[in-house]
Amino acid sequence: MSVGIRHDDLRRRNRAMVLSAVRRAGQPSRTEIAATTGLSHSTISAISSDLIQEGILAESKPSETASLKRGRPQVGLALNPEAAAVVTVVLSLNFLSVAVIDYAGQVIAEEQRRLDTLTMPRDELIGECIAIVRRRLEDPDLDVGSVARIAMGIQGITDSHARAMLWSPITPLTDIPFADILEKEFGIPATMENDCNMMAVALQWRDPDRYRDNFIAILLSHGIGMGLVLKGNLFTGTHSSGGEFGHMIHRPGGALCRCGRRGCVEAYAGNYAIWRSAMKMSEDAEPVDVGDADMRALAAKAREKDGPEREAYRRAGEALGFGLGSLFALIDPAPVAMVGVSAAAFDLIEPALREAIAQTAGGQHSQSISFDTEPNELPLIREGCAMRALTFVDQEIFAPGVQARTGAGKNVA
Amino acid sequence: MSVGIRHDDLRRRNRAMVLSAVRRAGQPSRTEIAATTGLSHSTISAISSDLIQEGILAESKPSETASLKRGRPQVGLALNPEAAAVVTVVLSLNFLSVAVIDYAGQVIAEEQRRLDTLTMPRDELIGECIAIVRRRLEDPDLDVGSVARIAMGIQGITDSHARAMLWSPITPLTDIPFADILEKEFGIPATMENDCNMMAVALQWRDPDRYRDNFIAILLSHGIGMGLVLKGNLFTGTHSSGGEFGHMIHRPGGALCRCGRRGCVEAYAGNYAIWRSAMKMSEDAEPVDVGDADMRALAAKAREKDGPEREAYRRAGEALGFGLGSLFALIDPAPVAMVGVSAAAFDLIEPALREAIAQTAGGQHSQSISFDTEPNELPLIREGCAMRALTFVDQEIFAPGVQARTGAGKNVA
DNA sequence: GGCTTTTTTTCGAGCCTCGAAAAAATACTG
DNA sequence: CAGTATTTTTTCGAGGCTCGAAAAAAAGCC
Numbered sequence: 102m103s104v105g106i107r108h109d110d111l112r113r114r115n116r117a118m119v120l121s122a123v124r125r126a127g128q129p130s131r132t133e134i135a136a137t138t139g140l141s142h143s144t145i146s147a148i149s150s151d152l153i154q155e156g157i158l159a160e161s162k163p164s165e166t167a168s169l170k171r172g173r174p175q176v177g178l179a180l181n182p183e184a185a186a187v188v189t190v191v192l193s194l195n196f197l198s199v200a201v202i203d204y205a206g207q208v209i210a211e212e213q214r215r216l217d218t219l220t221m222p223r224d225e226l227i228g229e230c231i232a233i234v235r236r237r238l239e240d241p242d243l244d245v246g247s248v249a250r251i252a253m254g255i256q257g258i259t260d261s262h263a264r265a266m267l268w269s270p271i272t273p274l275t276d277i278p279f280a281d282i283l284e285k286e287f288g289i290p291a292t293m294e295n296d297c298n299m300m301a302v303a304l305q306w307r308d309p310d311r312y313r314d315n316f317i318a319i320l321l322s323h324g325i326g327m328g329l330v331l332k333g334n335l336f337t338g339t340h341s342s343g344g345e346f347g348h349m350i351h352r353p354g355g356a357l358c359r360c361g362r363r364g365c366v367e368a369y370a371g372n373y374a375i376w377r378s379a380m381k382m383s384e385d386a387e388p389v390d391v392g393d394a395d396m397r398a399l400a401a402k403a404r405e406k407d408g409p410e411r412e413a414y415r416r417a418g419e420a421l422g423f424g425l426g427s428l429f430a431l432i433d434p435a436p437v438a439m440v441g442v443s444a445a446a447f448d449l450i451e452p453a454l455r456e457a458i459a460q461t462a463g464g465q466h467s468q469s470i471s472f473d474t475e476p477n478e479l480p481l482i483r484e485g486c487a488m489r490a491l492t493f494v495d496q497e498i499f500a501p502g503v504q505a506r507t508g509a510g511k512n513v514a
Numbered sequence: 515m516s517v518g519i520r521h522d523d524l525r526r527r528n529r530a531m532v533l534s535a536v537r538r539a540g541q542p543s544r545t546e547i548a549a550t551t552g553l554s555h556s557t558i559s560a561i562s563s564d565l566i567q568e569g570i571l572a573e574s575k576p577s578e579t580a581s582l583k584r585g586r587p588q589v590g591l592a593l594n595p596e597a598a599a600v601v602t603v604v605l606s607l608n609f610l611s612v613a614v615i616d617y618a619g620q621v622i623a624e625e626q627r628r629l630d631t632l633t634m635p636r637d638e639l640i641g642e643c644i645a646i647v648r649r650r651l652e653d654p655d656l657d658v659g660s661v662a663r664i665a666m667g668i669q670g671i672t673d674s675h676a677r678a679m680l681w682s683p684i685t686p687l688t689d690i691p692f693a694d695i696l697e698k699e700f701g702i703p704a705t706m707e708n709d710c711n712m713m714a715v716a717l718q719w720r721d722p723d724r725y726r727d728n729f730i731a732i733l734l735s736h737g738i739g740m741g742l743v744l745k746g747n748l749f750t751g752t753h754s755s756g757g758e759f760g761h762m763i764h765r766p767g768g769a770l771c772r773c774g775r776r777g778c779v780e781a782y783a784g785n786y787a788i789w790r791s792a793m794k795m796s797e798d799a800e801p802v803d804v805g806d807a808d809m810r811a812l813a814a815k816a817r818e819k820d821g822p823e824r825e826a827y828r829r830a831g832e833a834l835g836f837g838l839g840s841l842f843a844l845i846d847p848a849p850v851a852m853v854g855v856s857a858a859a860f861d862l863i864e865p866a867l868r869e870a871i872a873q874t875a876g877g878q879h880s881q882s883i884s885f886d887t888e889p890n891e892l893p894l895i896r897e898g899c900a901m902r903a904l905t906f907v908d909q910e911i912f913a914p915g916v917q918a919r920t921g922a923g924k925n926v927a
Numbered sequence: 928g929g930c931t932t933t934t935t936t937t938c939g940a941g942c943c944t945c946g947a948a949a950a951a952a953t954a955c956t957g
Numbered sequence: 958c959a960g961t962a963t964t965t966t967t968t969c970g971a972g973g974c975t976c977g978a979a980a981a982a983a984a985g986c987c
Contacts (some may be wrong), residue, residue, distance in 0.1 A: 105551040106524055106532045108944040111974060133933060138518040141976050146936055171982040249589045261846075331752065338846035339728040339744065348875035350841035353765065353832070360875055368942020419766070427762035427840060433674075433751035444754040462761035462773055521975040524943060545965060559967055585964020586952040912941050 112148075115140060117500035119148050120157070123178055124206075124495060125309075130159055130175030132330050149178055157184045157204075157499050180205045183247070185498070187490035188234060188289075189483050190253040193296070194218060194271045194323065194390075198479070199233045201243060202487045204494070210237055218271045226272060231281070231286050238287065249498050251283050251291035252490035254299045254482045256326070259342040263292040267341060270324050270359060292489070295342035296320070299485025300440055300478060301328030311473070315435040317423075317428070319346060320451075320478055321443035323390060324359060325367040326362055331432060347371065349427060351420045355386035369420030370450075372396050372443060378413035379403075393442045400446035414449035421450065422457025422464075429463020429470075436471045440481060444474040525561075527586060528553060530913035532561050532571070536591055537619075538722075541574055543588030562591055570617075570912050582780040593618045596660070598810040598911070600903035601647060601702075604895050605738070606709070607631060607803075609780045611892070614647045614656060615900045616909070623650055631684045639685060643692070644699050651700065662911050664696050664704040665903035667712045667895045669739070672755040680754060683737050683772065705902070708755035709733070711748055711893060712898025713853055714741030719901050720894075724886070728848040730841070731892055732759060732834075733857035734863075736803065737772060738780040744845060748914045760784065762840060764833045769797035782833030783863075785809055785856060791826035792816070806855045813859035827862035834863065835870025835877075842876020844882075849884045853894060857887040 115138070122134045129137070135145045152158040159181040177465045182205040189200045195218050199212040216229055230253070235339025238248060265278040283291035294296030300320040304311075320326040329336040337343045347367035348360060355364030356374065368374050373388040379399055403410035425437070439447050451472065458464035475481065528551070535547045542550070546611040548558045565571040572594040595618040602613045608631050622788040626709050643666070651661060672681025673815075678691040696704035714731040727746045731750055733739040738760030742749035750756045760780035761773060768777030769787065791811055816823035838850070852860050864885065871877035888894065 104555075105553040106519075106944095107553070108524070108973065111519055111521070111943090113522060117569045117974090125856055130934075140518040140520070142935070143937080143977080144518075144975055146974085150936085170933070171931070171985050172937070173981095175934065191574075237804045257531055292610040338844070339848055340846045343844060343846055345843040348843045350836045350843075350874055351766070353836050353870070362873060362875060367877065423763045423766050428844070429843070430761040431751070431756060431841070433753045435752055457766070460767070460775060460777075461763055462758055462775060462778065497538070519975095521942065524974090528944090543965075555966070556968080557944055560944085563967085581963070584954045584962075586950095586966070588965065740944075 110189070113500050115144065116148055116152070117417075117496045119145065119152065120180075120495040120499060121492070123158060123180055124491070128177030128179045130177055132175060134178070153178075154445070155499075156181055172413050182207060183244075185249040185494050186244070186247045187250045187252065187487060187494065188237065188248055189486035189490065190230060190234060190251065190283075191296075191479060191482050191486065192218070192230065192253065192255045192271070193482075194256065194478065196479075197229060197233055197271040198483065199237055199492065200483060200487070201237050201240075202491070206487065206491060210240055210243060212237060221272065223274050223277070226274065227277065227279075227282060231282070234283065234287065248287075249494045250291055250484035250490040251287065251289050252294055252299075252493075253279050253283065253291065254294045254296050255279070256296045256324070256485045258345070259293050260294045261337045261340055261342065263294050263342075264316075265293055290493075292493075294486060294489060295326075295328070295344075296478070296482050297326035297328035297344065298337070298342060298439075299483075299489065300481045301335060301485070302488055303359070303481040303485035304438055305330060306484070311436060312438065315432075316438065317425075317435055318438045318440055318468070318481075320419075320441045321370065321372075321399060321439055321447075322441035322478065323372045325371055325421075329432075346424060348430065349424050351423055357386070357388070359388040366420045366424040370417040370424075370443075375399065375413045375417050375443070379410040380415055381409055396442050400443075400449060403446070403449050411449065414446060418450040418453030418455075419457045422454040423452070423461060425470075426458045426461025426463040429458070430461065431463075434466055434470045436473070439472060439474045440476075440478045442476060445476040447472065447474045517862045528912050529561055529565070530909045532558065532565065533593075533908040533912060534905070536571060536593055537904070541590030541592050543590060543674065545588060546892055547591070554744075565912075566591075568900050568912075569594055570643050585668060595620060596657075598662040598907050599657070599660045599664065600663045600900060600907060601650065601661055602896050602899035602903065603643060603647060603664065603696075604709075604892060604899065605631070605666065605668045605684070606670065606892065606895075609892075610642060610646055611896065612650055613896060613900070613903070614650050614653075616662070617904065619900065619904060623653055623656060625650060632686070634685065636687050636690070639687065640690065640692075640695060645693070647700065661700075662907045663903040664700065664702050665707055665712075665899035665906075666692050666696065666704065667707045667709050667899045668692070669709045669737070671758070672706050674706045674750045674753055674755065676707050676755075678706055703906075705906075707899060708739075708741070708757075709891070709895050710739035710741035710757065711750070711755060712741070712896075712902065713894045714743050714748060714898070715901055716898035717851055718743060719897070725851065726838065728845075730848055731851045731853055731894075733854045734783065734785075734852055734860075735854035735891065736785045738784055738834075742845075759837060759841065764836055770799070770801070772801040779833045779837040783830040783837075783856075788812065788830050788856070790830055790888065792823040794822055801862040809810065809855050810858070813856075813862060816859070824862065827859060828866040830856075831863035831866030832870045835867035836874060838883075839865070839871045839874025839876040842871070843874065844876075847876060847879055847883045849886070852885060852887045853889075853891045855889060858889040860885065860887045911915060 109476050117253050118138050122137050125129040131145050135142045158178050161177040161179045182203040191198045198213040199211050203209050255266050256271055258267045260489055264280040268275050279293040280291045297320050297481035318328040326345045327346035329344045350364050351366045352364040358365040358368035372391045376391045377386050399410055403414050452501045459467045531551050535550050544558045544776050548555045570593050574590040574592045595616040597617040600615050604611050611626040614622050616622050668679050669684055671680045677693040681688050690704040695706045709735050717731055729743050731741040740757045740759035741797045742757045761778045763777050765777040769781035771778035771781035785804045789804045790799050812823055
């Protein structure tokens with residue numbers, strides 16, 4: 102079934118380990134790396150010497166941190182920003198943004214564009230994505246040859262191998278193999294990632310103390326999405342990106358959901374559902390797109406006085422609470438990050454949510470369930486795409502490292 | 515974070531790989547092992563020669579399979595039954611059973627006992643478990659020294675490290691660290707496993723074609739439990755055994771569940787819920803224990819004519835269907851095995867189940883969702899415990915293998 | 928300036944896996 | 958029935974990798 106470990110895998114994996122340690126720690130010394138990886142100093146010395154020679158890592162003068170301890174000062178190792186670059190493409194409702202990011206994770210170029218995703222024909226949508234990437238790649242300031250990976254993020258369902266968009270609320274089009282399209286167009290390996298998964302990846306890098314092994318990122322926006330990290334790994338479905346929290350069933354046969362079915366969590370907690378409920382429209386009313394400004398105004402009104410607006414948020418909280426309760430029955434409680442425009446209204450949602458979750462098996466330790474909010478999802482998605490692309494480069498491009506150095510590897514110097 | 519690969523890990527892992535290949539294939543030749551593991555013939559030859567010398571594997575004469583092909587006949591490698599033994603302990607409602615199993619997986623001794631688990635005090639319950647194991651271990655026919663692992667399975671929630679029973683429907687007692695208790699008593703490493711997880715493990719060994727990487731085992735009995743295998747690995751919660759499918763919320767504020775909460779799937783699909791509904795009792799009625807024979811009679815009645823009995827199964831199917839729909843929204847559809855006494859009534863459950871699941875996002879490809887039934891859960895649980903214990907021996911006891919052979923390892927012969 | 932302390936590199940030993948070739952064990956062939 | 962072809966298994970030397978110990982390097986301390 103799974104495959105044995107060949108001898109050459111050893112170096113490959115340990116190289117990846119070292120790169121991962123450097124990316125995580127920033128500027129660790131060789132001694133620190135030896136400690137975190139459990140490998141011997143000699144091994145770390147050999148591997149890092151290789152990586153420096155190959156231009157992947159660089160020694161950094163620790164200017165002020167020195168002169169505190171006695172012995173030989175530690176030399177920090179850092180990622181060489183010029184070792185490679187990656188491109189992120191984020192496609193969301195009526196909005197396309199692209200960024201070029203160096204190997205150390207710094208944004209070195211970006212471009213954003215409004216477009217009408219809902220009505221665009223297939224060719225045009227694909228064309229826009231290709232064009233915006235091409236413009237960045239043809240930027241004369243940029244060393245095109247060093248771009249080693251493209252990571253595209255989209256709101257909606259992707260396949261479990263991160264190759265294609267299967268379905269998305271931002272367009273009626275389905276099954277667009279963006280990863281293959283971009284690879285073919287630019288000859289650079291690409292992936293097509295789910296937006297909420299990328300939010301989770303970004304949170305793991307942003308705040309590793311809070312979001313390390315088990316946590317949940319929930320997008321509260323027009324739709325309801327989820328990115329799930331369990332035991333340190335991003336959770337995906339067996340066929341698709343999975344984790345469609347918004348389409349768990351809250352009330353069988355209940356309110357009409359954007360997906361055409363009834364009773365989904367999203368049909369009570371999505372922006373359109375909150376709006377529909379606040380406007381005292383029927384639960385069968387066709388979902389409409391509500392702007393962020395309108396949602397903020399709605400939240401303000403709900404805070405002001407009791408009424409249908411406040412009730413709408415209460416019902417959203419209830420749906421989210423019972424949904425989380427069912428989720429927690431499966432995976433046990435974990436910290437939650439609420440992301441998106443309605444996360445800014447979490448004060449209106451939280452009481453009913455906590456009340457609902459307390460009525461579920463998953464809410465047994467409801468006081469230990471923590472919530473954090475982040476209103477702006479786009480930066481998170483881009484950050485997640487960037488980290489995903491960079492760790493791919495670490496592990497798949499720089500970790501084999503054998504085909505690059507033709508023989509003259511470690512015996513020089 | 516995760517640790518680098520040391521040089522000695524290599525042999526250890528590849529030994530484990532070989533043992534795993536042999537356990538899976540039965541009597542593979544060295545050539546077959548080389549093919550499945552991807553290791554070279556020389557490596558397999560060296561490792562298997564070690565394992566044979568250590569008495570873990572044995573060559574087996576392939577009596578009739580030979581004389582079909584031309585060249586040198588393949589020599590089958592098999593697990594040496596006497597290399598070790600494991601003990602399984604299965605504790606279920608009013609029933610305790612223990613078995614001793616040899617390294618090749620054959621039962622070599624067993625004992626079963628009825629006891630009143632619901633009223634037993636803590637010391638007595640623990641005492642009975644210890645006593646039954648002791649009786650088997652002190653059997654003069656058995657080589658006690660070779661017992662390398664005890665795996666205990668119980669209906670209920672265990673912790674994610676498989677050390678303790680946290681909660682169980684078979685006893686009002688909570689938080690019994692059975693694994694520690696057995697280890698202390700017998701000086702043999704032990705685990706405390708969740709019953710449904712063991713069902714899933716057993717199915718994976720019984721029918722690897724059908725149940726390989728992604729599948730669901732659902733226990734339809736007094737309560738509703740689930741064992742989940744995703745991407746080839748048993749799924750567990752972050753703190754507990756997790757996968758409490760029966761306590762996902764079907765109808766917020768709905769029928770009274772055995773867990774004291776309302777609207778759980780189990781409160782509609784557990785034996786007591788079906789019974790309660792068929793007897794036209796209130797949804798608030800306290801759950802009662804229903805015997806297997808009564809359930810079979812109820813199913814017979816439901817098959818006979820339309821009426822409250824048939825309606826009760828219909829409602830159970832609806833709850834299971836919406837629950838599966840929510841589960842599939844998270845993990846995508848996968849084959850399902852229905853286990854337990856009510857699995858024998860799956861014909862009564864299936865129509866409503868399929869109808870419900872078709873109304874959910876997870877049921878999008880409802881025709882591709884397959885169901886299989888197995889009325890008897892106890893043999894599955896024991897089998898799962900046995901395989902879990904045996905693979906532990908493969909990987910943790912026989913795979914280091916270094917401390918056992920003092921120097922005189924491979925250079926002999 | 929010598930001594931202490933800490934980090935990093937060097938060096939030889941010990942394993943492990945691999946590929947190629949040899950050995951072993953059987954069926955086919957004339 | 959002896960020789961040949963075929964397939965499996967073992968043997969052997971080469972190449973790599975990691976490790977521990979010792980050496981080297983680079984500071985601060987007195």
